[in-house]
Amino acid sequence: MSSETSGTVETSGVAEAPGGKSDRLTHIDSTGDARMVDVTAKPVSARQARATGFVEVSPKVVELLRGEGMPKGDALSVARIAGIMGAKKTPDLVPLCHPIAISGVKVALEVEDSGVAIAATVKTADRTGVEMEALTAVAVAGLTVIDMVKAVDPAAVLTRVQVEAKSGGVSGDWSREG
16 A cells, blocks of 8 residues: 655555655664564565675686686686575575565676676566665675685685665666666
């Protein structure tokens, strides 16, 4: 039961402004207790989110990734599969995240001069978005890269995990570029 008033959309007691912004923390109720957002009244729609991250590694790791590979095997393939699995397990890892029917996950890893760039795109047709699933895919893929390279570079670090864009739903499209 949605109603529009003064540029905000009220859905199941959650005020959400256009563009996905809320005027309050939606997972906290009026008494300050954590809660799972009730999405019952939201319409099912096609939704997509894209997230990125970066694993900073040593020049030796970059050389190995571009050459014959790491001592533990094909690090990028393992990380890609781990990222897909991470997206599927998001509601098991993030306590208030809704379990949703994921219809597609793509995880891409690219070796750059200072590390591995990771991008994940997750799709669904459901009542809530897939931003958390995309972020989890990137984080798990990044952690897997670190696990695969730690024998060579124990200082590897996962950085800049962030949502780049989302589309669909009541709040519409959003992208980091504006």
